[in-house]
Amino acid sequence: MNYKFSIILFLCSILLTGCFGYPRLLSYPFDPGGRSLNSFASELNPQISGRYLVFTTxxxxxxxVYMFDTVTRNLVDLPGLNSFDMIASHPAASENGKFxxxxxxxxxxxxxIFYDRDVRQSRNLTGNLQGEVRNPTISADGSRIAFExxxxxxxxxxxxxxxxxxxxIPQDPS
Structure with a gap:
């Protein structure tokens, strides 16, 4: 199966709740210049939170890491986030897209890595841990980060x- 077709099917399977509670599919045009959601490059690990879609490419x-605003239908500028000596994967965003x-x-x-869009700064949360880390996620308000x-x-x-x-976090909340 064509890789791009697989990604398109995956993105189409992500459903948003419409005004009347019925699902609607995301549908964005292909941009060969890479200025929109879909391009000639590999788009990986998409995660949706509120109006924002984050993915790696x-x-x-x-x-x-890239962020796409589904309301304005534009990529969001993320200054200071990405660097050529780093391989990014598995992004997640807070509901308001700030974190x-x-x-x-x-x-x-x-x-x-934790990134704050308001101050345009990244912070390594796990630099002192001995071991492996993967698959982070963030709470809707951006206050907590969980990872493996x-x-x-x-x-x-x-x-x-x-x-x-x-x-x-208590093991037995009772």
Whole structure:
């Protein structure tokens, strides 16, 4: 099956709730110049949150994080986020699109990166962890980040606040 066709099918399977509660499909034109959602490059790991769609793409020769605003139908500028020496994957955004988290690999080491669009700064949340990290997600308000962590072959879920502090979640809330 054609790779682009697979991506289009996947994106078409992402449903949004319409005004009357019925689903509607995302449909955006193809832009050969790479200035829209769909392009000649590989678009990977799409995640939708509120009006924003975040994904990774290799449009500029490295795998970077992009954000698309489904209301304005434009890419959102993310200054200071991407770099040529980093491979980005598995992005997620807060509901208002202010915060983005993703996995970034440099020199074979993966970390969870938190980006604040208002101040245009990134923060490595997991630089002090010994072990592997992957698959971050962020709460709707951007206050908590959950991700997978392994330092002994077993994958566990850790939850951090957006300042990089580990949160202790009770095992038995009763």
């Amino acid at each position: 290799d449009r500029r020769g490295s795998q970077d 983005i988290v993703f996995t970034a690999s440099r020199e074979g080491r993966a970390n969870i 962590y392994s330092n002994n072959g077993q994958w566990d879920v850790l939850v951090y606040d957006r300042f990089g502090q580990k949160l202790n």
